[in-house]
Amino acid sequence: MPTAQPVPAPDATSDIPEVASVLRTSVMRMRRRLANERHPDNDLSLGSMAVLGALYANDEMTLGALAGRERVQPPSMTRMVNFLEEGGYVVRRQGETDRRQVLVSITSKGRRTVRKDRLSRDAWLAQQLVGLDADELAAIRTAASIMERIATS
Amino acid sequence: MPTAQPVPAPDATSDIPEVASVLRTSVMRMRRRLANERHPDNDLSLGSMAVLGALYANDEMTLGALAGRERVQPPSMTRMVNFLEEGGYVVRRQGETDRRQVLVSITSKGRRTVRKDRLSRDAWLAQQLVGLDADELAAIRTAASIMERIATS
């Protein structure tokens, strides 16, 4: 029998498959729930709002950059930008140095929408988070950051 | 000027809107990435695999219970079960006490598929988690558990 030893550091590696599994499952269910809970007075899809959010932060992006950032194919981004442009949330202009490019920028209506909706569009989720303690919020923040890195890697 | 005081305990509540926002965003992107990264030799959708996983754990469930668990409407679950049944992964039988019910159970092929795929289907995600330390894995576990609770609430 081996001599008693300090408890070995938990082998984090051995947990990885299980963590991957629970993470994947919870992400799938969470996403569906989020899609169901979006605010009825906002006719923008979650995807469109994400695009608008990116433009809120970056002012002007090429369509390709938006597609890359949101991890959709260019035709999908064309559709989203069409929709946002029809609603007056963004404008297109032709690239100057490279005229194949389409530069998309957010309008003042788009900015207003982002600000107004940031208050309300996370309201449901925020409500679900009420009651969590600081450690739990920190865990979510850490996990979200890791997911973001994985999703955009 | 007020006397210097100990740093106040961070007001976790004030962080909630921001945490909600980053969580929502990361879930959306992560889900899309997961959908893109599923293993090519597995023709079962992520949703079908989740159903099979539930049946692996529970042996036999009604179609309604499966729909409730996966948070889809009954017609959607009918489709998934049809698909799984055609593939020989599950079988239907009529409820005994209530003959309106459809009891769905997993076949040995389904069990084999779950076992085999549990090893491979999370492989991509697990690979992304390699290198995380124990605290980070714990954070993901905590966050996943909270997401699961929220999504099924």
Place this chain on the structure above:
DNA sequence: TATTGTTATACTCTATAACTATA
């Protein structure tokens, strides 16, 4: 020739409404 974006088309997943069978 290669790249950026668009158009045409089709597929997957999900929902609602109407229906059947059973309670």
Place this chain on the structure above:
DNA sequence: TATAGTTATAGAGTATAACAATA
């Protein structure tokens, strides 16, 4: 009448393939 599940149908979101414009 109410409930469990199915069928019919439609909508949202995404993809691939083919194309146009530009580099």
